[in-house]
Amino acid sequence: MYQGLLTRKYLTRKIMPLLSAVAVALCTAMVLVTWSVMGGFLNTLLTSGRAMMGDVKIEVSGVGFPYYDDLIERLEAHPDLVAAAPAVEWFGQIGLPHGRVAQAAVWGVDPERYARVTHYTDALHWRPIDTPTRRDTEGADPRLGPASEYFTGPGVRSWDSVLQRGLSLTAIDERTNEPVPGIALGIRLSGQSRPRPGWYEPTSRFAEDFLPFGGRVTLVVLPSDTQGRMIEPRARIVQVVNEIQSGIAQVDGQTAITRIDLMQDLLGMRGGERVIEPGGFRVDIDPVTGDERFVAPVTVSEPSRVTTVFVRGRDGLSMDAIVEATRGATEAFIHANSDRPQGGLLRYLTLATWEEINAQFVAAVKKEIGLVLFLFSFISLTAVFLVWAIFWSMVNEKTKDIGILRAIGASRRGVAWLWLRYALSIGVVGSALGLAISYLIVRNINEIHDWMDTALGLSIWDPSIYLFAKIPDEVDPLHAAVVGLGGVLAAIFGAMVPAIRAARMDPVRALRFE
Amino acid sequence: MSEHNDQTPILEARDVRKTYRLGRVDVPVLKGASITAARGEWLAILGASGSGKSTMLHLLGGLDRPDASRGGKKGGEILYKGQPLRKMGARRLDRYRAADVGFVFQFYHLLPELTVMENVLIGAMVLHGRLGYRKRRDEIRARAESLLKQVGLSERLRHRPVELSGGERQRVAVARALVNDPGVLLADEPTGNLDRASGGEVLESIASMRDEGRRTIVMVTHDATVAARADRVIELRDGLVVQKSASGGVGRAAAV
Numbered sequence: 001m002y003q004g005l006l007t008r009k010y011l012t013r014k015i016m017p018l019l020s021a022v023a024v025a026l027c028t029a030m031v032l033v034t035w036s037v038m039g040g041f042l043n044t045l046l047t048s049g050r051a052m053m054g055d056v057k058i059e060v061s062g063v064g065f066p067y068y069d070d071l072i073e074r075l076e077a078h079p080d081l082v083a084a085a086p087a088v089e090w091f092g093q094i095g096l097p098h099g100r101v102a103q104a105a106v107w108g109v110d111p112e113r114y115a116r117v118t119h120y121t122d123a124l125h126w127r128p129i130d131t132p133t134r135r136d137t138e139g140a141d142p143r144l145g146p147a148s149e150y151f152t153g154p155g156v157r158s159w160d161s162v163l164q165r166g167l168s169l170t171a172i173d174e175r176t177n178e179p180v181p182g183i184a185l186g187i188r189l190s191g192q193s194r195p196r197p198g199w200y201e202p203t204s205r206f207a208e209d210f211l212p213f214g215g216r217v218t219l220v221v222l223p224s225d226t227q228g229r230m231i232e233p234r235a236r237i238v239q240v241v242n243e244i245q246s247g248i249a250q251v252d253g254q255t256a257i258t259r260i261d262l263m264q265d266l267l268g269m270r271g272g273e274r275v276i277e278p279g280g281f282r283v284d285i286d287p288v289t290g291d292e293r294f295v296a297p298v299t300v301s302e303p304s305r306v307t308t309v310f311v312r313g314r315d316g317l318s319m320d321a322i323v324e325a326t327r328g329a330t331e332a333f334i335h336a337n338s339d340r341p342q343g344g345l346l347r348y349l350t351l352a353t354w355e356e357i358n359a360q361f362v363a364a365v366k367k368e369i370g371l372v373l374f375l376f377s378f379i380s381l382t383a384v385f386l387v388w389a390i391f392w393s394m395v396n397e398k399t400k401d402i403g404i405l406r407a408i409g410a411s412r413r414g415v416a417w418l419w420l421r422y423a424l425s426i427g428v429v430g431s432a433l434g435l436a437i438s439y440l441i442v443r444n445i446n447e448i449h450d451w452m453d454t455a456l457g458l459s460i461w462d463p464s465i466y467l468f469a470k471i472p473d474e475v476d477p478l479h480a481a482v483v484g485l486g487g488v489l490a491a492i493f494g495a496m497v498p499a500i501r502a503a504r505m506d507p508v509r510a511l512r513f514e
Numbered sequence: 515m516s517e518h519n520d521q522t523p524i525l526e527a528r529d530v531r532k533t534y535r536l537g538r539v540d541v542p543v544l545k546g547a548s549i550t551a552a553r554g555e556w557l558a559i560l561g562a563s564g565s566g567k568s569t570m571l572h573l574l575g576g577l578d579r580p581d582a583s584r585g586g587k588k589g590g591e592i593l594y595k596g597q598p599l600r601k602m603g604a605r606r607l608d609r610y611r612a613a614d615v616g617f618v619f620q621f622y623h624l625l626p627e628l629t630v631m632e633n634v635l636i637g638a639m640v641l642h643g644r645l646g647y648r649k650r651r652d653e654i655r656a657r658a659e660s661l662l663k664q665v666g667l668s669e670r671l672r673h674r675p676v677e678l679s680g681g682e683r684q685r686v687a688v689a690r691a692l693v694n695d696p697g698v699l700l701a702d703e704p705t706g707n708l709d710r711a712s713g714g715e716v717l718e719s720i721a722s723m724r725d726e727g728r729r730t731i732v733m734v735t736h737d738a739t740v741a742a743r744a745d746r747v748i749e750l751r752d753g754l755v756v757q758k759s760a761s762g763g764v765g766r767a768a769a770v
């Protein structure tokens with residue numbers, strides 16, 4: 001009772017407790033900011049690792065595998081799996097204007113099916129928007145103006161039709177007016193959008209041939225045959241129909257996405273009749289009868305192949321369940337098709353989850369978070385020691401009060417509780433302050449970073465090092481609760497020894513204390 | 515308590531010894547001092563500075579204990595209503611200080627952060643704890659107000675000790691000592707730090723708290739004129755108590 005009264009009075013009339021509250025606040029803020037940013041970093045990493053590939057990837061890299069439509073049918077028939085999409089993953093060169101060349105991962109996809117498995121739709125950059133983008137400091141985002149200002153080609157009337165071109169990966173050829181395959185480049189691939197560390201700058205100074213607005217690139221790939229031998233390089237000029245801003249630096253900087261049929265054509269993965277006996281029709285002479293007869297050329301019917309099938313599971317389902325379902329469908333598929341032509345390739349099918357594909361990086365980041373948290377918690381012992389030191393001196397200063405309280409009947413336990421309660425209040429106040437500070441910092445961390453960038457030329461967050469353009473700015477309430485509790489405990493812990501000392505004080509000496 | 519009757523002294527020190535240890539040297543301060551305070555009596559203990567008056571008062575108030583008995587030397591006993599304090603547990607002793615005795619010190623010893631009113635109330639808070647205090651809140655506040663009125667401070671309830679004069683502070687201390695209505699008031703040189711006029715007012719306040727002779731007052735002082743206010747004066751000298759006067763008074767005290 002009297003502890004509460006005194007705590008209130010001490011708190012409002014002294015500077016020392018304020019100092020210890022600030023110490024607690026700073027330490028909790030430091031730990032929570034780190035945890036939120038690093039934890040958010042991991043989370044963003046995880047979810048964006050999934051964004052462009054779905055949950056599970058089934059593949060035979062290189063030669064690819066046939067009968068994938070049957071596989072997709074089986075996968076989509078499973079109640080736990082939502083969608084599956086075929087893809088050809090390859091490496092290639094993109095010939096850019098002015099003779100520049102970029103190396104890129106080139107994915108051939110069926111855009112509609114790919115969009116059902118991944119966040120492809122959200123990743124397309126050129127689309128209708130009505131508010132300026134974050135970081136659009138000049139308000140010069142071209143997407144805010146009319147699309148017709150930039151597009152003159154057929155079939156483009158609005159930003160919506162630009163988005164549609166990206167979603168179909170199809171352009172209209174200007175001369176023939178026929179639909180032709182288009183390509184969507186990672187937004188930083190062309191080097192035309194002048195990225196600064198931290199963001200994709202709105203492109204206000206377009207070159208004549210700014211690629212996303214109907215520009216053309218040369219796609220060059222090196223195909224291999226079913227035995228893995230290299231064949232002649234194949235090239236095709238394709239129109240750029242959109243750009244991809246996924247937030248994953250690897251995708252945005254080094255990936256181009258085009259139509260699956262184009263890639264199958266270029267890489268010889270498109271099936272069909274193939275002549276294996278060369279020479280066309282010829283005349284054969286029967287060695288026994290000597291009769292002449294026509295012989296038809298020998299042809300085989302080859303199935304189309306893809307390297308990859310992406311699979312998406314039902315939302316909220318565990319990864320194990322999704323893998324289980326995928327594995328079951330895949331095994332049934334292999335069983336049913338392995339005896340067909342080229343069915344032997346199905347033996348090489350592998351299955352990996354997005355977590356496994358990112359495993360090394362995820363593990364590294366998780367370790368890093370653990371390490372940073374450990375270090376910061378260790379640093380937070382500073383708070384404990386600060387509270388300790390401050391309480392030690394406050395107990396000293398209040399020695400006489402302790403003697404008085406004992407003289408009017410306060411027990412040792414009551415005196416100890418006075419200081420612990422005091423520490424509790426300081427811990428609560430400090431922690432609350434710390435949580436508020438860290439909430440403000442984390443929520444505004446991108447603005448703070450931008451400000452540091454422009455005002456001080458300090459850019460800590462480099463998206464070419466980290467995977468994302470934006471620093472994570474979410475505070476997990478559970479983390480906040482844990483850190484807040486930690487702050488309170490640190491304060492109580494720091495006050496423990498001084499409180500015991502106060503309780504053990506000889507009241508007579510305390511009263512005589514000058 | 516059952517063996518207690520009106521003839522039993524309310525507070526008694528029996529052959530009390532108290533030795534302080536300074537480094538390796540034992541400094542005996544009390545060497546077998548005995549005091550008996552009857553119920554309702556105002557007893558003054560007169561003694562020179564350093565004679566052990568405060569020590570004696572601390573022992574009487576249960577803030578300190580007499581020497582432990584070692585070998586043939588007995589440490590002596592403090593008895594409250596015939597009960598030795600030595601036998602009380604820590605809890606009972608805390609309660610004894612909270613409810614049965616009240617302290618007034620030479621240097622007031624108010625809590626500087628609290629107001630006058632809070633300084634008085636805190637004694638009741640300590641005694642009753644949160645729940646008990648809540649239950650008796652109104653009653654306790656009324657008592658505190660009436661005590662402060664009695665010492666002439668009803669206009670100063672919200673003031674803090676720094677805003678009061680020494681005499682006023684000491685009168686707050688008197689009110690605080692009595693908030694739980696203890697049977698015994700222990701006053702350690704209550705006027706020692708005050709000029710004659712303020713000291714007189716404090717003595718008036720103390721006198722007014724005798725509660726028709728039901729409250730016992732044990733007051734120590736080095737000032738014979740102050741001691742003269744008491745019913746009876748004893749003297750502490752060389753660690754022993756010397757009887758001075760059966761009914762107090764300067765003249766008679768000086769005559770011995």
Ligand SMILES: Nc1ncnc2c1ncn2[C@@H]1O[C@H](COP(=O)(O)OP(=O)(O)O)[C@@H](O)[C@H]1O
Pocket residue numbers: 509534535536541543561562563564565566567568569570
């Ligand atoms: N904690 C202590 N350690 C050593 N000596 C002490 C201690 N407390 C008091 N003394 C000594 O005991 C003697 C009596 O002190 P005290 O009871 O305060 O006397 P008084 O109140 O009569 O002036 C003094 O000589 C003082 O120095």
Ligand SMILES: [Mg+2]
Pocket residue numbers: 567568569702703
């Ligand atoms: Mg003294």
